[in-house]
Amino acid sequence: MSTAAPARPPVRRRVVFIGVLALVSTLLFAVPYFGLIAPGAQWPWPVVLLGTVVFAAGWIALPVLLVVYRHSDRAARVAYPLLGVVWVLFAWTLVTDVLRGVLALAGVENPFRARLVAVLLLAIVVVLVAYGVAEARRIPRVKRVDVVLPRLDPAFDGLTVAVLADTHYGPIDRTKWSRGTVDAVNALNPDVVVHAGDLADGTPAQRGGQAAPLADVRAAHRFYVSGNHEYLGNAQAWLEHMAGLGWTSLHNQHRVLERGAARLVFAGVDDVTGASSGEQGHGADLAAALEGVRPDDAVVLLAHQPSEVGKAVRSGVDLQLSGHTHGGQIWPFHYLVRLQQPVVAGLSRHGERTALYTSRGAGFWGPPLRVFAPSEISLLTLRAG
Structure with missing residues (x-):
């Protein structure tokens, strides 16, 4: 088994990364600080002192934990929840600033106006963080979708495909969650189960225990492709490792399902980041994945990022299955995701032939929160046109 560590990034890139992280951290903490500890609120000095100390400690701790201790699971268990909380604070400070302006126009004076907005902001954040943690750690709900493929042979009409993506086994041990998720998949009795990448954050030696329940997924066919996080x-x-668990790893390859004379192709490509990862022989190669496929074969393609759909359209793929976006994971992050990806979640159509299904993912990355972006196990039923 290959265990070579990825090459370290150049010094210049690390300096730029640290600079950007420091700037982002400053914005994330400064905006909610002035939303909660607004001068107009005229809080008693102990409240101002306590708030200043808490925000200053978070502002220093976040980049230190993410950079200096970036390989420490213990540091990640502190840094990631902190990042999630401050993001919610940041976003909802901007939202409540609208209310602040409305109250000012209505003639509501300080300190009542500033205190009212601060208390409301704090209450919103507490509720959303509690909800987000519960949503992130629950067994994903099942989302059922019928997908019509005009070129699908009628022999495969009704074939069910359970889609897992973005399990992100990581610093927070979720072995029990992994077992529950596998049980939920098995309860669906699917014909095919796919994992569309971002299996874990870390190596098999670190996260293999959390991934172990995947060996018990019951289906006639189990396919897996790499995501961008595997390349870290x-x-x-x-x-x-997935091959050892009984899954077929589609490393720029395809497999053919047959029912009598009817054929259905499942193909998979490496994540697009594989080409720059330093891992020899990796990188998305759709031509290699489809080599030998017949012109009249219906093709289901596993590609981690929805952005690969343009290539799928040009290659005549019938259905692309992706993840990566997490549906935004923590509102309103989906607006930023949409700048990079053509779709954030759900079924969409591209070109004359190609359908794309983008899963919101089963797990979470980083902050153990999901706010207005629930996790999912997708059960797709393929229908002949």
């Missing part, structure tokens, strides 16, 4: 923890090792 040795994607080749994960491909081999």
Whole structure:
């Protein structure tokens, strides 16, 4: 099994990363600080002092934990929840600033106006963080979708495909969650189960215990492709590890399902980041994945990022299955995701032939929160046109 560590990024890139992280951290903490500890609120000095100390500690701790201790699971268990809380604070400070302006126009004076907005902001954040943690840690709900593929042979009409994506096994041990998720998939009795990448954050040696329940997924066919996060923890090792769990790793390859004379192709490509990862022989190669496919074969393509759909359209793929977006994970982050990806979640159509299904994912990355972006196990039923 390959265990070579990814090459370290150049010094210049690390300096830029640290600078950007410091700037982002400053914005994330400064905006809610002035929303909660607004001068107009005229809070008693102990409240101002306590708030200043808390925000200053968070502002210093977040970049330190993410950079200096970036390989420490213990540091990540502190940094990621902190990042999630401050993001919710930041976003909802901007929302409540609208209310602040409305109250000012209505003639509501300080300190009552500033205190009212601060208390409301704090209450909103407490509720949303509690909701977000519960939503992130629950067994994903099942989302059922019928997908019509005009070129699908009628012999495969009704084929069910359970889609997992973005399990992100990581610093927070979710072995029990993994077992429950596998049980939920098995309860659906699907014909095919796919994992569309971002299996874990870390190496198989670190996260193999959390991924172990995937060996018990029951289906006639189980397919897996790498996501961008596998390339931070040795994607080749994960491909081999999943093969050891009984999954077919589609490393720019395809497999043909047959029912009598009817054929249905499941193909998969490496994540697009594989080409720059330093792992030899990795990178999305759709031509290689489709080599030998017949012109009249219906094709289901596993590609981690929805942005690959343009290539799928040009290659005549019938259905692309993706993840990556998490549906935004924590509102309103989906607006930023939409700048990079053509779709954030759900079924969409592209070109004359190609359908794209983008899963919101089963797990979470980083902050253990999901706010207005619930996790999912997708059960797709393929229908002949």
